[in-house]
Amino acid sequence: MTDDIDQILISALMEDSRRSLKALANLSGLSSPSVAERLRRLEERGVLRAYTVEVDPKCFGYQLQAIVRIRPLPGQLQEVERQIQAIAEFTECDKVTGEDCFIARLHVRSMEQLDTLLDKLNVLAETNTAIVKKTPVKRRLPPMA
Template sequence: MIDTIDQQLIAALMEDSRLSLKTLAGISGLSSPSVGERLRRLEERGIIRSYTVDIEPKHFGYLLQAIVRIRPLPGQLQEVERQIQSIPEFTECDKVTGDDCFIARLHVRTMDHLDSLLDRLNTYAETNTAIVKKTPVKRRLPPLHE
């Protein structure tokens, strides 16, 4: 498990993954070398998987975001998964239980762009698409404590 100090470090890094060891030391009350060691252990244990940058796709021309529910046709499950993986505009995809096998997030420039990408799946699957109007809850961690 992780302790309160680990939780503080993770929460701080979730807000800004570029925080220095010195800043993290100030937040946690530890020395910079101690913080570095804790982070190394969290990485080794797979608790911290990466440090990343959060970009706004609109600045790259991706004006629309869609959630796509994907139901492969009989015998096409693996081909649908390959197709999704090969289309870089799919930025997230979960394999789920229920009628639809995949729920994916897709960023596109226009409605025509969306249609052209979904056409690539139509041979292998049925799709149901919803355009995202707003994201009231951004991706976040669940509570780190009980």
């Protein structure tokens, strides 16, 4: 389904998604039309979901990053989910099993802003906030083998 060559292409694009077809062709030993065709198929099958860019939030003044665990008050689950989606400073959110219904990542410019945003949620849910001090593992792929 995804063979060795696909994996070469995928990891090459993980490193630098702007690589030319020709460069990918050299890496994989194929011709560039073949590479184009393989990428097309990987996209079609949903293996490659998006070509994107990693931006440093600090450059936009987001000095603080927090992981927030969110436990909606009775009957507020739907509304909490909508709120999280509506607050643009939440940059990721997972709905999980266990006592905490949601675990979300929040980027803010200041403690004051953190407080303001969490107050909005605290009428609907209990929250538990952990400030990110360091990121020992940056986003990476699990082993493909």
